[in-house]
Amino acid sequence: MKQYESRQYTIGLIFLVVGVIFLIRLFYVQVVDSHYKLDATNNVLRTVIKYPARGLIYDRNGELLVYNEAAYDLMVVPKSIDDEFDTLGFCKLLEMPLEDFEEQFIKAKKYSRYKASIFEKEISARAYAKIQEQLFNYPGFYVQTRTLRKYPEQTAAHMLGYVGEASPKIIKKNSYYKSGDHIGISGIEKQYEEVLRGKRGQEVQMVDVFNRPKGKFQNGDFDTTAVSGSNLQLTLDAKLQAYGERLMQNKKGSIVAIDPSTGEILALISMPTYDPNLLVGRKRSKNYGKLSVDTLKPLFNRALMAKYPPGSTFKSINALIGLQESVLTPNTQYSCHRGYRFGSRKMGCHPHPSPVNLEFSIQTSCNAYYCNVFRTIIDKYPTAEEGYEVWRKYVTNFGLGKKTGIDLPNELSGFVPETDYYDRYYLKGRWGATTILSLAIGQGELGFTPMQMANMVTAIANRGHYITPHIAKEVNGTSIRELDSSIVRNETGVDPKYFDEVVEAMYLVVKQGTGTSAKIDSLEVCGKTGTVQNPHGDDHSTFIAFAPKDNPKIALSVYVENGYWGSRWAAPIAGLLIEEYLRDTITRPAIEKRMLEGNLIGTAIKVERNAGN
């Protein structure tokens, strides 16, 4: 076969050509093209976020209100699921229909066959305990730990707010947040987000193809530890809050209670409310949807966002302004015969003895008296505008018609019209005291939040000033007064000496006037009832109160929607709360029982239907 000898060179050439092609290709892949190196880094390095534990929240007495509970994300690596996988058994373990399993599995597979993705989010610790024991039977599945908020007391939902995953919008706006981070969305959780969230840590790990950690990258030089969020103590009295919520059950309305000496919020109730545990974890969006379509608007925080006219409770303020403006003395008397006549019109009043002095005017809530007082204040000045400006200044000094500055998001400022509002409405120079006479008795355009009303009571209780109301007491043991310079003493501009007369009158309201249903033996309770005219249905029952008369410890405003007279619902509830807070016992169980059993929701719904027609 010598004739084919030269063919050995052909064969050798074929070998060499393939070898050279390989070397060229290898040189290109290994030395020239750098994108494989980047891919390799992406392959093997995982930045594992170390989520800090969110700060705990306590009430003023150290009672735990919010803590963290472990939850588990079930992860899956689709590649590891083979034909021998016991799908039915797994579905049974997870209590998941087969269709859901398949749907989830296809989703995970679409994401990647080799990389882990979340199969089921936020499994509760309880459900996990059961799954955990058998999970080893199902290769390809493992769990990742996360924390969820838990509310053992189930109260103060509006105030505490809730936590959720940071939305793409937030992530875009604030570079701190990354996808999957938790963030406070409302209430305290939102307001004190930076205090509670702590500091995120990270660990740069080297991982294998199944995302299993294989060790630290460069001995952990790029790692940082997570710093837990600070614990927050609130000024809230959880017991009082819970009691208030019970008294308000089956009613709509709001209660705000403040410690006048410090401006600390003791209770902030908005009814109807909901269990804060509903807005946690994977059930949140479902429950949120349900709550948001509820006609009773349980998500609406009435304490900070509902505007009601103050009604007769506002008469105390007009009295104080009159005294300060020297248009009124304690002895000033006005007669009242079922109302106040001006021109051809008349502001009605209920039957009571006449004439009336200051003290009795508050006690009996005389409309005519305050029409006179209001007119004299406005008419003291050359023009109605000037007079009104002076009056308005006092009103806003009481924290009304502007934000009180409470450390909670979404507070509304309420409404006290500016002069140009009336200029627009009645034309400039064409309006006067009588045009806006409703303001004298706390009606008309006025709209205040329950928060503002409670703050107003605080100013009366303190005889002329209030401390900016706040809900946070201590951050990690440091007083909020040291951390937050916006909490200050605010003066009303009314001399303390003028308060004695008004306070005495409010004391008599409870002792023997319209507010006797708030009376507590052995306690000097001061209060003022109000009946807020409601064009949509039954009037709202309202009551403001503080106690004790000297060195007051609690000031509160109570609104019960569609509760009619202040004395019917608001006053007894205020009395019970004061007794609960100051005495820790209830001496009038019959009233308590009536309040607990009272149901105004039916009325409210009926009224809403009527209003709709």
Next chain:
Amino acid sequence: MRGTKSLIDNIDWVTVGLYFILVLAGWLNIYAAVYNEEFESIFDTTQRYGKQLLWIGTAGIIATVILLIDERFFSTFGYLIYGFIIMLLVAVLLVGAATKGATSWFEIGGFKIQPSEFSKFATNLALAKYLSTLNIRMKDLKTKLIAAAILGLPAVLILMQNDTGSALVYGAFVLVLFREGLSGNFLLIGLITAFLFVITLVFQNDVYQLPFEVELTGGWMLIIALFIMMGLVFYLNRKKKQILLFSTVIFIACSGLVKSVDYVFNNILEPHQSKRINVMLGIESDPYGAGYNVNQSLIAIGSGGLTGKGYLKGTQTKYDFVPEQSTDFIFCTIGEEWGFLGSFVVVALFMSLLLRILFMCSRQRSDFARIYGYGVAAIFFFHFMINIGMTIGLAPVIGIPLPFFSYGGSSLWAFTILLFVFIKMDADRLEVL
């Protein structure tokens, strides 16, 4: 007969040295590929590297035994060995154990033996024996048919075991037949077929807009191109009648091939095979599916850079991003940890071995030893080309081992036997009359 002294003198120590270096490098890379801090000892026989050492040790014994056997044993019993292996291939179909869809293993007391690895050696023996028979001429049709039968029988049996990769190896013997006188046209036809197959796959689904609102698929475009080429050949050779006939036949054959690619691709190849080919040709991109292996393999090799990440420091292979990293994708470990320099050395070592074998073939006096030698070179070359080619994306993913590097006892033994039988023949070449 002959003393041990003359044996030692006559052994080609260059080849033995290359063998030794390749096996040692392979073992160290298996250690790196499955490196596990819990079992740090390279001698730990519960791990693959420990087992591989056992295989290497036994392979050494086998090599020594082969060197001591009279070389005439292999030429005498060539057909018998072939027959025995064919029986084993049949038997494994009946009683073999299935791994990854292929029934190609005998399980004997915890060890697995893969007859298809040894059948390469046996087939090479039988082919060499047949072709070295007196008065055999490659030009004869009968010779071609018998040679084809010798190669085809084991290939078909292995195909039936579902081990396509190992069956394709028998195609490598075309090089041997070519050396022994098979017309170069067969190589050419094979190349053209492969070229047309690839071209058709790439273009067949494209749609071309032609003037007069005619739309044609890529397949038809290719046939038109072939027709134009045939016309050109017609025109240039318009005086030679034979060429006319010949080019017409070629044209019809090629057109038939183009039109049948679709059928072969979709009906004859397994779905995973056609998918792998599509990925290699860039028709389909599926980095987490069929293309995952190649993609990760390229990432591992590419991340090695010029000098590599250092021994045992490869992250891609150590953390299992590359599948089958101690067997079919062992080259990734080399590329990642030793970089281009390491890859260069390995490619150079294989080139040296192949060229050395060719050189040894040229000095054989007996046809039998020479033909056998070319068979050895062809088999090594095919494994080298397909295995490294697939790790760097130049060949479709066909699961065949890289000689001496890939983990596995059967393949190491088989390659050792294959090579050392030739070394033995070479050592005794002076005694052949």
